[in-house]
Amino acid sequence: MLTIKNLHAEVDGKQILKGINLEIRKGEMHAIMGPNGSGKSSLSSVLAGRENYTVTQGEVIFEGKNLLDMAPEDRAREGLFMAFQYPVEIPGVSNLHFLKTALNEIRAYHNLPALESKEFLKLTKEKQQLVDFNANLMNRSLNEGFSGGEKKRNEVFQLAMLDPKLAILDETDSGLDIDALRIVAAGVNKLRSADKAFMVITHYQRLLEYIVPDFVHVLYNGQIVKTGTKELALELEEKGYDWLKEEVHQKESV
Amino acid sequence: MRNSNEIIDDIANREYEFGFTTDIEMDMAPVGLNEDTIRFISAKKEEPQWMLEWRLKGFQAFKKMQFPKWQHFEMPELDLQKLSYYAAPKKKKQLNSLDEVDPELLATFEKLGIPINEQKALAGVAVDVVFDSVSVATTFKEKLNELGIIFCSFGEAVRTHPDLVKKYLGTVVPHSDNIFAALNAAVFSDGSFVYIPKGVRCPMELSTYFRINAENTGQFERTLIIADDNAYVSYLEGCTAPKRDENQLHAAVVELIAMDHAEIKYSTVQNWYPGDKDGNGGIYNFVTKRGICKGNSSKISWTQVETGSAITWKYPSVILQGDDAEGEFYSVAVTRNKQIADTGTKMYHLGRNTRSRIISKGISAGHSDNTYRGLVQVGPRAANARNFTQCDSLLIGDRCGAHTFPYIESRNSTATVEHEATTSKIGEDQIFYLNQRGIDTEKAVALIVNGYAQEVLNQLPMEFAVEARKLLSITLEGSVG
Numbered sequence: 001m002l003t004i005k006n007l008h009a010e011v012d013g014k015q016i017l018k019g020i021n022l023e024i025r026k027g028e029m030h031a032i033m034g035p036n037g038s039g040k041s042s043l044s045s046v047l048a049g050r051e052n053y054t055v056t057q058g059e060v061i062f063e064g065k066n067l068l069d070m071a072p073e074d075r076a077r078e079g080l081f082m083a084f085q086y087p088v089e090i091p092g093v094s095n096l097h098f099l100k101t102a103l104n105e106i107r108a109y110h111n112l113p114a115l116e117s118k119e120f121l122k123l124t125k126e127k128q129q130l131v132d133f134n135a136n137l138m139n140r141s142l143n144e145g146f147s148g149g150e151k152k153r154n155e156v157f158q159l160a161m162l163d164p165k166l167a168i169l170d171e172t173d174s175g176l177d178i179d180a181l182r183i184v185a186a187g188v189n190k191l192r193s194a195d196k197a198f199m200v201i202t203h204y205q206r207l208l209e210y211i212v213p214d215f216v217h218v219l220y221n222g223q224i225v226k227t228g229t230k231e232l233a234l235e236l237e238e239k240g241y242d243w244l245k246e247e248v249h250q251k252e253s254v
Numbered sequence: 255m256r257n258s259n260e261i262i263d264d265i266a267n268r269e270y271e272f273g274f275t276t277d278i279e280m281d282m283a284p285v286g287l288n289e290d291t292i293r294f295i296s297a298k299k300e301e302p303q304w305m306l307e308w309r310l311k312g313f314q315a316f317k318k319m320q321f322p323k324w325q326h327f328e329m330p331e332l333d334l335q336k337l338s339y340y341a342a343p344k345k346k347k348q349l350n351s352l353d354e355v356d357p358e359l360l361a362t363f364e365k366l367g368i369p370i371n372e373q374k375a376l377a378g379v380a381v382d383v384v385f386d387s388v389s390v391a392t393t394f395k396e397k398l399n400e401l402g403i404i405f406c407s408f409g410e411a412v413r414t415h416p417d418l419v420k421k422y423l424g425t426v427v428p429h430s431d432n433i434f435a436a437l438n439a440a441v442f443s444d445g446s447f448v449y450i451p452k453g454v455r456c457p458m459e460l461s462t463y464f465r466i467n468a469e470n471t472g473q474f475e476r477t478l479i480i481a482d483d484n485a486y487v488s489y490l491e492g493c494t495a496p497k498r499d500e501n502q503l504h505a506a507v508v509e510l511i512a513m514d515h516a517e518i519k520y521s522t523v524q525n526w527y528p529g530d531k532d533g534n535g536g537i538y539n540f541v542t543k544r545g546i547c548k549g550n551s552s553k554i555s556w557t558q559v560e561t562g563s564a565i566t567w568k569y570p571s572v573i574l575q576g577d578d579a580e581g582e583f584y585s586v587a588v589t590r591n592k593q594i595a596d597t598g599t600k601m602y603h604l605g606r607n608t609r610s611r612i613i614s615k616g617i618s619a620g621h622s623d624n625t626y627r628g629l630v631q632v633g634p635r636a637a638n639a640r641n642f643t644q645c646d647s648l649l650i651g652d653r654c655g656a657h658t659f660p661y662i663e664s665r666n667s668t669a670t671v672e673h674e675a676t677t678s679k680i681g682e683d684q685i686f687y688l689n690q691r692g693i694d695t696e697k698a699v700a701l702i703v704n705g706y707a708q709e710v711l712n713q714l715p716m717e718f719a720v721e722a723r724k725l726l727s728i729t730l731e732g733s734v735g
Contacts, residue, residue: 101693
């Protein structure tokens with residue numbers, strides 16, 4: 001589904017990604033971990049198409065198409081979704097109106113007719129119950145005055161509504177208390193399916209207790225320095241990142 | 255390929271030639287402004303002597319006045335002696351089908367979702383029998399007559415209801431109020447007159463569209479609306495469809511009078527030709543609008559969506575004379591390219607427990623300049639007067655300007671006056687967020703701007719609000735990125 005080859009990217013002239021290689025197939029759950037400043041969020045930004053990042057080398061193929069050639073909105077329409085670490089507030093625009101616009105833009109891209117209000121509301125209700133999203137928040141302005149937890153839950157609700165092929169969760173666990181974390185994770189788990197893939201970016205192993213990954217990758221200094229299964233996450237939790245950093249430096253000095 | 259602005263300019267210029275250089279047309283006042291011009295206008299309109307005298311009073315005042323200097327823009331050179339002040343309503347050239355209409359104009363109609371028959375009417379295409387707006391208008395008129403509501407052109411009111419016109423004309427905006435109001439008093443072409451009798455709630459939104467059916471009211475409109483005790487009326491002015499006019503200066507006057515427990519809601523959507531992207535051409539929209547809450551517990555509410563004109567310069571105001579009276583001003587002003595808006599309101603609290611609420615949303619893009627200017631004045635008798643003002647500016651791009659000049663004068667220690675102001679830019683983060691959900695940048699901006707203006711748009715009658723939303727989106731097309 002997603003193939004990242006030797007991806008290099010910089011921001012403000014500073015090299016952030018230094019040769020990422022990653023293959024994600026349908027149905028898989030990949031966790032990206034790593035210390036602060038290792039390039040985790042940069043990777044998601046580059047994939048989503050944030051403007052201030054410049055790709056200097058490498059390629060990304062998403063469902064057979066060159067992802068990096070596409071505008072951010074087309075990447076979304078092709079089925080790439082990013083749950084933001086810091087969801088923005090848009091005053092005066094109702095959550096539902098926003099979602100209806102987004103959904104119909106994506107449908108139009110695939111030559112599908114716009115959803116009738118009735119169908120849309122039915123879908124809304126179904127997904128809202130599925131991911132346990134507070135119905136009162138649906139008619140409020142998009143994220144305006146939402147608590148940190150409510151914003152993150154809204155990201156998962158949007159994920160459910162837009163039904164992408166690949167979902168990137170960028171530190172969705174940050175700022176969540178344990179109850180909110182459980183609800184968010186339960187929502188994500190319900191959305192897992194054989195034809196959908198996930199890339200979960202996180203600092204902590206805690207989230208991975210609830211969302212069990214098939215693969216864990218450790219990003220350090222702009223590269224994936226280690227790949228393993230969920231046990232790797234446990235090991236990191238226990239030992240921290242320092243032993244990995246040393247491993248990398250030893251390799252480099254050889 | 256010629257762009258639409260060139261075509262528009264071309265048409266504008268051509269009209270100009272026909273309009274003003276033709277030698278002696280029968281129904282045309284000679285160019286220039288003097289007493290003879292005014293007598294000519296008044297005679298043409300077959301006005302009574304008192305109306306002529308009032309016009310002449312306006313002219314006397316006008317002669318003594320100068321253009322103001324306090325506005326936050328450079329006053330364009332206006333030679334009022336070069337204008338012609340009376341032309342018989344011109345018959346629009348009738349087109350046979352929409353195929354003959356400027357495709358650019360049609361595209362805009364399409365985007366605004368204007369029904370096909372209305373498109374025809376607006377573009378001057380002969381209207382087929384199915385859409386008989388005259389009969390629609392007649393049906394409305396009968397209904398209004400039954401209730402004793404008077405809704406007619408100003409000229410007609412002068413003939414048929416002289417006592418009412420005499421009693422109220424110039425009582426809110428005197429003939430000497432300001433130079434443009436004085437000019438209007440002297441040469442006003444026509445406009446609307448509305449009287450709602452005691453205890454009557456006008457059952458429909460009144461709009462000029464139904465009254466005149468494309469009758470040309472000219473550049474100096476005058477509107478007078480009176481709501482008697484316990485009456486209610488909602489009045490709509492303007493149209494979201496782009497309006498072009500060969501007259502550059504528009505100096506209208508609107509007077510509203512609300513008696514005891516009466517309410518007047520006045521909504522405007524203004525979309526006059528704004529000029530091209532370099533600021534050439536475009537309408538100067540210099541309007542004096544003022545209402546008086548004369549009676550106790552009366553209410554006047556102004557709502558405006560201003561997207562057109564090269565320069566928009568107006569302050570729809572309310573004099574809160576009656577006790578417990580209420581004044582409101584809701585405004586969205588959008589400027590782009592080199593457009594200028596200097597707009598806001600004045601709330602004069604004279605009566606006890608009077609309340610006013612001001613919500614102003616300025617949106618500037620391109621090289622435009624958008625100014626909010628407002629006055630809240632509390633008189634010594636206005637115990638417990640309250641005002642809340644919120645004025646927000648939204649910037650798109652980094653070459654436009656937003657300015658706020660709030661004036662507060664309170665002469666009563668029990669008054670509460672609140673002012674909140676914010677300035678923000680459309681954030682790249684917001685646009686990216688919407689992009690990431692599959693919404694392109696143009697739609698994203700439209701969504702954000704509509705959200706921003708929501709509080710004001712909510713005040714518009716529903717159908718008008720839907721059109722106004724689309725208008726905002728279309729107006730800002732191409733302003734980002």
